[in-house]
Amino acid sequence: QIQLVESGGGVVQPGRSLRLSCAVSGFTFSTYGMHWVRQAPGQGLEWVARLSNDGSYKYYVDSVKGRFTISRDNSKNTLFLQMNSLRPEDTALYYCAKEVGATSGGYYFDHWGQGTQVTVSS
Amino acid sequence: DIQMTQSPSTLSASVGDRVTITCRASQSISDWLAWYQHKPGKAPKLLIYKASSLEYGVPPRFSGSGSGTEFTLTISSLQPDDFATYHCQQYNSFSPIFGGGTKVEIK
Numbered sequence: 001q002i003q004l005v006e007s008g009g010g011v012v013q014p015g016r017s018l019r020l021s022c023a024v025s026g027f028t029f030s031t032y033g034m035h036w037v038r039q040a041p042g043q044g045l046e047w048v049a050r051l052s053n054d055g056s057y058k059y060y061v062d063s064v065k066g067r068f069t070i071s072r073d074n075s076k077n078t079l080f081l082q083m084n085s086l087r088p089e090d091t092a093l094y095y096c097a098k099e100v101g102a103t104s105g106g107y108y109f110d111h112w113g114q115g116t117q118v119t120v121s122s
Numbered sequence: 123d124i125q126m127t128q129s130p131s132t133l134s135a136s137v138g139d140r141v142t143i144t145c146r147a148s149q150s151i152s153d154w155l156a157w158y159q160h161k162p163g164k165a166p167k168l169l170i171y172k173a174s175s176l177e178y179g180v181p182p183r184f185s186g187s188g189s190g191t192e193f194t195l196t197i198s199s200l201q202p203d204d205f206a207t208y209h210c211q212q213y214n215s216f217s218p219i220f221g222g223g224t225k226v227e228i229k
Contacts (some may be wrong), residue, residue: 045223059216104215109156
């Protein structure tokens with residue numbers, strides 16, 4: 001049974017940092033690219049970042065470039081999101097998701113975690 | 123960037139109703155579209171991929187159709203477990219883009 005469990009969320013002041021983790025089980029983690037997706041209050045889902053299976057290729061939505069860093073530890077089956085210089089607009093529920101690649105070059109997600117809440121407020 | 127627009131944003135329906143949700147893309151995405159069901163406090167669940175392919179284990183009352191710029195998710199007979207928010211997502215281009223979501227409420 002595939003499981004993804006996020007942790008590390010919390011309440012933080014603007015400008016501070018937070019590190020999210022996503023512990024996975026039930027599949028060969030090192031075989032798959034992984035993503036972070038967020039949902040701000042009252043908003044739809046927003047893709048945040050993608051990391052290739054071996055950690056070589058990283059991609060980010062423009063709004064987090066230079067502030068967020070996605071990484072992984074394949075020996076521990078864990079995905080991370082280091083979030084620096086946090087802004088109030090980063091307030092959201094953050095999900096990790098396992099990708100399914102398509103010949104279009106895009107990705108959809110066949111398994112998700114339940115999310116961890118990040119609130120940025122003074 | 124491709125924009126994805128879902129309608130309606132909220133839908134009130136009764137158990138047994140046939141429900142249709144629409145997702146429109148700002149440009150053609152062929153059939154590179156997925157649908158997810160999302161309940162509060164739970165992980166989003168993949169229902170449909172490639173516009174009309176049913177994910178393993180998803181009840182056949184769910185179906186997807188469309189190509190190009192217009193897509194629909196249909197629930198043939200709404201069940202109590204189906205009250206949730208539904209999201210479409212394009213994967214024609216590298217950056218996944220989601221629609222704004224459709225909340226299906228009890229009438």
